[in-house]
Amino acid sequence: MSKVEVSPSIANDTRGEAVTFDRRLVWLMAVACALAVANLYYIQPMLASMARDFSVSVGQVGVVATMGQVGYACGLLLIIPLGDNYNQRKLIVGMLVAVIIALVAMALAPSILLVTVASFLVGLATVVPQLIIPYAASLAPEKARGQVVGTVMSGLLIGILLARTLSGFIAAQWGWREMYWIAAVMMIVLAVVVRFFLPNDLSAKGSMSYPQLLHSLWDLLREESILREVIIFGSMAFGAFSAFWVTLSFYLETPPYHFGSEVAGLFGLVGVVGALAASLVGKIADRRDPRFANGVSLVITLISFVLMWLAGQWLVGLIIGTILLDLGTQANQVTSQARIYSIRPEARNRMNTVYMFCYFVGGSLGSMLGTFGWGVAKWNGVSLVACAFLVVALVAYAWRTLKLRQYMHA
Template identity: 70%
Template sequence: MNKECIDIVEPIDVVEEQRKEPAALDKRLVFIMAIACALSVANLYYIQPLLAIMGQEFAVSANQMGFIATMGQIGYACGLLFIIPLGDKYNQRKLIVGMLIAVTLALVFMASAPSIMLITVASFLVGVATVVPQLIIPYAASLASARERGQVVGTVMSGLLIGILLARTISGLVAAHSGWRAMYWIAAAMMVVLAILMRFLLPSDKAKKGDMSYPRLLSSLWGLVREEPVLREVMLFGAMAFAAFSAFWVALSFLLATPPYHFGSEVAGLFGLVGVAGALAASFVGKFADRRDPRAANGLALVIVLLAFVCMWLTGQWLFGLIIGTILLDLGTQANQISSQARIYSMRPEARNRLNTAYMFFYFVGGSLGSLLGTLGWSLARWNGVCAVASLMLLIALGFYALNTRKMRMYLQSRT
C-alpha cells in the first residue's frame, strides 16, 4: 500500500491528532519509561528459575511450585482486567506511582513469607501489582504525537521485552550467590526508587478522564471489542504470536536436556540474552509502523515468527539454528506487539487503557494456550510437535490476515 493510500484510510482520530502537531516527546523521558517497564515487569518473571530452590527449602513437589508460578500469571491477568481500565478515569501518574508502592509491599511479603501457602498468596499479589508496564505504555502513547507514536511505543516496549528476557538470568545469578529471598528484597528496593523517580519525572496527567463509574468502565470493555474490528483483529494476531512464543519457551528446557545437547536449565535461561537482540530492534519496527501501514507490519511480523519456527524445525539439532531462530522469534513477536498497539492507540484516545486491557488480556490467554499446546506437542512428537503446533497457530493468524484484508480496507475507508 503506498503512502497516499495510507493517508486516505487513516482513522479520523489520527488525522485530528496530526493537525494539532504536538511537540516531540523528550527522548530521555521515553528512555526512562522503557527502563521503568523493564524493571517492573521483571517482578513477574524472577520466580521461574527460583522454583527448584524454593521447592527444596519447603520440601514440596515440582507440581506445587509450578502452581505458585501459575498464581502469579493469574494475578497478572486479574490486574489487567480490573486495574488497567482505571487509567481512563484517574490521573495516570498517580496510578502508576500507587501501583509501584503496591508491588513493593507485595515483594516484601514474598521475600519474608514463612510458609508455602503465604508464598502462593504473595505470588498472586505480585502478579496483580506488576501491571505497571501496561499503565506506562498507553500513557507514553498518549504523550506522543501521532507521527511518532509507533516509535515511542516500540522503544518503551523494548524495555518491557528486555525486562522479561533478562529477569530469569538475573534472578538465577542472585539466588546462586545470596539465596532466592535476596532477589525479592532487591526487587522491592528497586521499586521504591522507581516510584520516587516516576513521581518527579513523569509529566502530570491532569486531563479529566470522564465521569464513567468503575462498573461501567469494566462493562464497556465488551462494547469496545464488539464495535472495533481493528481491536478484534489485533487481539487474534497478538494471541497467536504470543501462543507460539510461549510454546517455544515452555519446551526449550526439555529440548536442551535431550541429545545432542545435554544442557542444564542455566543454559535455557541464557537464551534470554540471545532474545535481547530481537528486542533491541523494537524502535526500528516502531518507525516502520509510523511511516508505513502498521497492518502490513503486523503481517510481516507474523511471517518472521513463522520463519523462526521453520528455521528451528529444520536446524534445531544444531545450536546455531536455535540461536538464529530465537533471534527471529523475539524480533517477530516484538514487531507484532508494537504494530498491534500502535494501531489500537490511534483508535480512541479516551479509551486507550481499556483498549489495552482487552488486547493484553486476550494476549495472555493466547500465551496460556501456547504453553499448554507446546507441552502437548512435546509429549506427542518432541521438538517436531512443538514446531508443528506453533506453525499451525501462525498459519491461522496469517490466513485470517489474508481473508480480512479487503474487509479491513473497506472499514478504514468508511471512517474517513
Template identity: 45%
Template structure:
C-alpha cells in the first residue's frame, strides 16, 4: 500500500548538498587502494593479503546496500542518513587504529557496509527531480560521486606519502562529522512511500529483479564493468612500485587523470534524456574494452596508462549513468529497492574484479590483470548485444 505525500522541490542548494555529500562519503570506499602497499609493509604481509582490505570494503558495501538501503522506502530518509553517519565515523576510527591486518580487513568491511549514503541520495534526487530533468540531475550528482571516487585516491595517496596511511582515516572521520551537520541543517526530509514490514520489503527485491528485464541487464553489465574498474585500480599501485619504483602519492595522482572521465558523467546524463540508452551503452562498453587493450601494451609507459585511464573511466562511468537512468525510471515507489539490486550487483562485481586481479597479480602480474579486464569487458559486450531486441522493445525512459 502506498500513500501520497507532499514532495519537496529539488533546489540548487539541495542538489549541491547531495552532490558534495555523495562525493565525500563514497570516497571512504577508495582511500585504501593507493595505500595497500603501505598497509602491507606495516603489517609485514603480502600485497595479495593487503588487497583483501579493498575486496572486503566492496563486499561490505554490497551487504550494506542489500540490508540498509531498502529501509529508505519505509523510513524517513534524512533520519536514516544521520544515524548511519555515526557508524561511518566509528568505522573510520577503527580503521585508523587497527592493530593488525585482520582488524583492518574487518574495519574495511564495516566501512563499506556503512558508507551507503550515496545510494540513499541518488534515488532521492530521482524522486525529487522533474521527469524531463531526471537524467541531468542524476548525472550532476554522479559527477560528484565519480570525482569523489577518483580524487579520493589522489588525496589518500598524498596523505599516505607524507603523514602515513592511518592519518587519512582520521581526516576522513572529521570530514564525515562536517557532512553530518550539512545534512542535518540543509537536506529536506522525504517521507517513505512503502507501508509494510521489513521482511516483505526484502522479499520484494526478488520479485522486482525477476519482473524487470532492464534491471537484470543493467545489473549484469554494471557488475562486469565495475569488476574491470576495480581490477585496474587495485593493482595499479603494485605496477607503479614494480615498474617505476613509485609509491602511493603517484598512484593517487592517477585519480586526477581519471577525473577527466568523471567530467563525461554530466554529459552522459544529459544524453540519456535524449539518446537511445541501448545505443549509448554500446559505445560506452566498447570504451572499456579499448582501454584494457591499451593497458596491455602500457606496462612500461606512463603516457599509455594515462590514456587508458581516461578512456576506461569514461566508459565505466558513462555505462553506470546510462544504467541508472534506465533503472530509476522503472517504478517510482520502489526506486530505493531497484537501486539496491543494481548497486549490490555492481559492488559484487567490483569485489570479484579485485579478488581476481590480486590473485592473478601474484603469478602473471600486469599482463594477467589486463587479460581479466579484456575478458570481462568482452563478456559484457556479448551479453549486451544478445539482449538487443529485448532492450530496444522495453527501453523507454523519456
C-alpha cells in the first residue's frame, strides 16, 4: 500500500507525531466528491423532460437549474467557512443528511415552483466536495499538493459529467423523479461510508465567531491578488461551461439531431476524457508555472466553443468541442485551486469559499444567459454568450500579465 508522509505541521495525530496519508484515502475522497457533486448536475439533461411534464417554457425550466447553482453558491458562502473552525468530518456527514432531505423534496415536488425551491435546497446542501478538497489539500505534502488536489478533482469532475449520463438514461427509461429517489439512496450509503472511513479531523481550528468568519472573507479577497485573479478565470470559464451544458439537451432535440435526454447525457461520457487529465494537470502545476497553465486552459476552452459554433451541426464537431471544453475548464479549475491552496494554510476553507462562491455565481450567470441566448438566437446565441465569457477572462489574463512584466522590469 503506497503512502505519502505528511509533515507534523500539516497533519498530526494526538501524540503530535507525523502521520501518513494513505493513497486509498485520496481515492475515497475522490469517489465521495463524485457522488456528492452529481446531485447538482442530474437536472441538466432532464430539463426538456421536466418542461414537458409541467407544461412550461424553456426559460421557466431553465430557472430551476439556475436556482440549483445559486443555492450551491449560497452554501459555499454560508457553510464552507465553518471548516476552518469545526470538525470537517462532522460537517460533511451533516451536509449529507441535509442533501438527502432536499433530494426527497425534489422527487416529491408537485409543481414547477416547488421544484425550483427544492432545486435551491439541493444546491445549498451539495457543498460536501468543497469541504473535502481543502481537507485533502491540508493533508498533502506541499510538493504533491497539486497532484492530490488534481486526483480528488478528477473524481469531482467525472461525477459532474457522469451525472448527466446517468440522469439522461434514468429520465428516458423511468422519469426524472426516479433519478432523485436513486440519488437519495446513494447519499444515505455515502453518509455511512464517510462516517466510518473518513479519518477524523484533528487539525488545529480557529476561534473566530461565525460573523468574524464571514467578515474575513472580504479581507482575503482584498488582500490576495492571486485569489482575485483566479476568481475571474474560474467564474468566466464556468459560466461558459454552464451555458453549454444547460442548453445542450435543447440543441440535441432540434434538427439535424432529434435526440432525447439519454443522448444528451451520453455527452458526459465524452467529457470524461478531459476530466481524466485533471490529475496530470495538477502534477504539472506542481512542477511548472501554474499561471501559464491557466492561460493555456482558457485558450483551449475558447477554441472549443469556436469549433462548436462553426461545426456544431455535425456530430463529430460537437464531440471534439465537448472534449476540448471539459479539458480546458477542468485544467483551469485544478490549476486555480492548486494556486490558492498554496497560500494562507490556516484559511484554506475560507479561500475556497471565496473562490468557489464566485465560481458558481459565474456558473449561475452562464446558465441564465445561456438559456436567454438560446431563446433569442438558438445555438448561435449560446455560442456568442460562451465566447464572450472567455474573452473577458483572456483580457484579464493579458492585462495582469502586462502588469507583472512591468513590475519585474521596474
